[in-house]
Amino acid sequence: xxxxxxxxxxxIVLAIAILLPSAIIxxxxxxYPLYRLVYLGLxxxxxxxxxxxxxxFSQFKDVLTGSNFxxxxxxxxxxxxxxxxxxxxxxxxxxxxxxRQLRGIKxxxxxxxxxxxxxxxxxxxxxxxxxNPQVGYxxxxxxxxLSNPDTALRGVALSSVWQNLGLTFIIVxxxxxxxxxxxxxxxxxxxxxxxxxxxxxxxxxxSPTLMFLGVVLVIFAFQAFAQVDILTGxxxxxxxxxxxxxxxxxxxxxxQGTGSVMAIGLFGITLVVSLAQFLILERRVHYGN
Amino acid sequence: MGTDxxxxxxxxxxxxxxxxxxxxxVIFPVYMTLVRALSTxxxxxxxxxxxxxxxxxxxIFRRAWVEGAxxxxxxxxxxxxxxxxxxxxxxxxxxxYAFTFLVFPLRRVFFLVFMATLMLPIEVTLIxxxxxxxxxxxxxxxxxxxxxxxxxxxxxxxxRQGFMGIPRDLRDAxxxxxxxxxxxxxxxxxxxxxxxxxxFAVIAFLAAWNQYTWPRAxxxxxxxxxxxIGLKSLAASKVEENNIGFAAAIIAAIPVLLLLIFLQRQLxxxxxxxxxxx
Numbered sequence: 076x077x078x079x080x081x082x083x084x085x086x087i088v089l090a091i092a093i094l095l096p097s098a099i100i101x102x103x104x105x106x107y108p109l110y111r112l113v114y115l116g117l118x119x120x121x122x123x124x125x126x127x128x129x130x131x132f133s134q135f136k137d138v139l140t141g142s143n144f145x146x147x148x149x150x151x152x153x154x155x156x157x158x159x160x161x162x163x164x165x166x167x168x169x170x171x172x173x174x175r176q177l178r179g180i181k182x183x184x185x186x187x188x189x190x191x192x193x194x195x196x197x198x199x200x201x202x203x204x205x206x207n208p209q210v211g212y213x214x215x216x217x218x219x220x221l222s223n224p225d226t227a228l229r230g231v232a233l234s235s236v237w238q239n240l241g242l243t244f245i246i247v248x249x250x251x252x253x254x255x256x257x258x259x260x261x262x263x264x265x266x267x268x269x270x271x272x273x274x275x276x277x278x279x280x281x282s283p284t285l286m287f288l289g290v291v292l293v294i295f296a297f298q299a300f301a302q303v304d305i306l307t308g309x310x311x312x313x314x315x316x317x318x319x320x321x322x323x324x325x326x327x328x329x330x331q332g333t334g335s336v337m338a339i340g341l342f343g344i345t346l347v348v349s350l351a352q353f354l355i356l357e358r359r360v361h362y363g364n
Numbered sequence: 365m366g367t368d369x370x371x372x373x374x375x376x377x378x379x380x381x382x383x384x385x386x387x388x389x390v391i392f393p394v395y396m397t398l399v400r401a402l403s404t405x406x407x408x409x410x411x412x413x414x415x416x417x418x419x420x421x422x423x424i425f426r427r428a429w430v431e432g433a434x435x436x437x438x439x440x441x442x443x444x445x446x447x448x449x450x451x452x453x454x455x456x457x458x459x460x461y462a463f464t465f466l467v468f469p470l471r472r473v474f475f476l477v478f479m480a481t482l483m484l485p486i487e488v489t490l491i492x493x494x495x496x497x498x499x500x501x502x503x504x505x506x507x508x509x510x511x512x513x514x515x516x517x518x519x520x521x522x523x524r525q526g527f528m529g530i531p532r533d534l535r536d537a538x539x540x541x542x543x544x545x546x547x548x549x550x551x552x553x554x555x556x557x558x559x560x561x562x563x564f565a566v567i568a569f570l571a572a573w574n575q576y577t578w579p580r581a582x583x584x585x586x587x588x589x590x591x592x593i594g595l596k597s598l599a600a601s602k603v604e605e606n607n608i609g610f611a612a613a614i615i616a617a618i619p620v621l622l623l624l625i626f627l628q629r630q631l632x633x634x635x636x637x638x639x640x641x642x
Contacts, residue, residue, distance in 0.1 A: 083467065087407075089545060090468040093458035096476065100455070100515035104493055105481040111492035150440045169390070173383055185624075186387045191635070192620040196592040200599045200613035201393045209603055212396050212413055220395030237393055242635060247638040298487045301576035305596045319487045323581065326491055334491050342488045349483045 112342075115335035124328030138336035147318040147337065150228065154317055155296040157232035158239070162292055163285065165236065166243025171273070173244070174251045186250070191241030198238035199305035206230045206306075221307055224314035231302050231315055239295065243288060250284035251277065283355065290352040297344060394614075401425075401610035405603055421607075428611035432598050437591040438615075440509075441573060442588060447510045448572040449565055456519030457561070461549050464527040465535070481517045486578050494581050504588040513572065516604070522564045522637055526557035537606055563634035566627050573620060591616045 116135055120127040136143050142272070169187045173180060193201065205212050208222040219230040254277060262272045278285075300319040303309060309316040309324075318341050325334025401424055402417040428434055462468070463475050484494070493512055502508030530553060538548045554561065578589045581607075594610030595616060624631060 086466045087468045090462045090466040091469075094462050094474065097455045097459045097515035097520065100512070101478065101481050101517075103496065104512035105489065107482045108489035108496070110486065111495070112489070113483035115491065158428060169386060172379070172386055175379065177383075179378060180383075183383045185389060185628075186390060188628075188632075189621075189624065190390065191631070192617050192624050193394075194576065194592055194616070194620070196574070196576050196595045197613045197617045200609060201397045201594050203599050203606075204397045204610055205393055210400075210405070210606065212400075220444075237390075240390060245632055245635050249632070294485075296583060298485055298577075300487065301580075304576075304580065305599065319577070322487065323577070326494060326581070326631075331491055338488050338491060342484070345485060345488065346483055 112335045120328040121331045138333045146224045147321045148270040151318045158235045158296045159292045170247035171242045187244045188241045202234035224312045250281040287354045424611045428608045437594040441590040444509045445572040448513045449568045451514040455515040459520045460523035504585045508582045510595035526560035563630045567628040
């Protein structure tokens, strides 16, 4: 008995020791900031950050209902709408096209996956080449012009769609390849045409993968910053100032209060989206059993 | 899709045409970047918008390297990436081990607390975290660039999944052989979950090398710029010189491109982890 108790104590000591490094990082850079966000959100600082006064939840109300935050929310929401559906459709198109046995198919698959090598910054420079108002190859294409407030966000969004193509393709292709071949063969024998087979059999079977991907792309879209920073700097006329762009530019002491409230707003959105993802995953596990 | 092997030859031709067209669409943006990097800016202003490089300047990559100080930026990026990936592997393996093989009070609660960090992207915690780094005196430094990323719930989760797949018998056998925890970790647990750990390492590399928002927030001096944030100033410089930025973007993507070519299996397994069952 003494041996077992001794081992339990040893287990606990070891657990503390090996969890400590992660715990210190998470405490310092994940949980403490959460507290600080609330604290900063409840206070207003002077320009130099040398004095602050408590303003309470009025700042939350002012910021969350103010036009700065709601504009950012609308722009980020539009960014989701511009990037996610188009990105999913194109990714599915590439994956379906490349999911067949042909000589040289590996080369096509590598090409389709290749944009995964591009960082947000690289994708932004690539689209700088294409749509920069001064030097871009497509600078005269009006519906994605970066110099027009009505269209600039579309141009920026297109860079994200392209950058995420590789990831979307890889994940959808993996989903397609996990569909048992017999199911398709049985459907063919039942007289299903290719299109009907795709929409009635394939799409439902890979829908968990598509939902997972959708959530990932939504979260990416809400975190968009580099694209805006490199391609437009938030302009023209603030038309591409996403939520994260606004948060990034609220680091001066004078603006930290409002910036923190916006960050809490972004956290709320991330939370809702992540919970949706969790529920989807949970449901999928039940289906699997 | 076994049925495709039985297809008529003309159907194959149609698929090759479709696949080639799609490939061109996917590659066109990179191709144009290469064209613009290789041409002098003055040429494409003068000649309109050619689809091919005019007045090819192979020296541009050298110029980008020298004038854009890409060497220094690559070193900063490389050091940051190695530190992050190395430390993430260490902290994740250890944490995953504790959550799988050690019995301690509130284990499930601690695990959930760890996983909760997945919902706190750096964009949310940016303002207080930059303050913290400034208070530590870590702006423009390696500790400042890497500190928030030295532990990861994603890695802990993935590696724990791997550890949970280790059969109970193996654990019991190791215990009979007198293996303590650390010996079991080093000689059994890590070797048998190597594929999972490798996939995670590749994904961690990708994320660390490509990150933008955080370094942009904690770096104010040129000499601490990573390659990614260096691209902004290079591309958005004077029109006569922005081909240096275009060349730099191509150079910046090369390490990850190599990863895609040589570690494709690990990369794909890592990217699809959680997305596809089985």
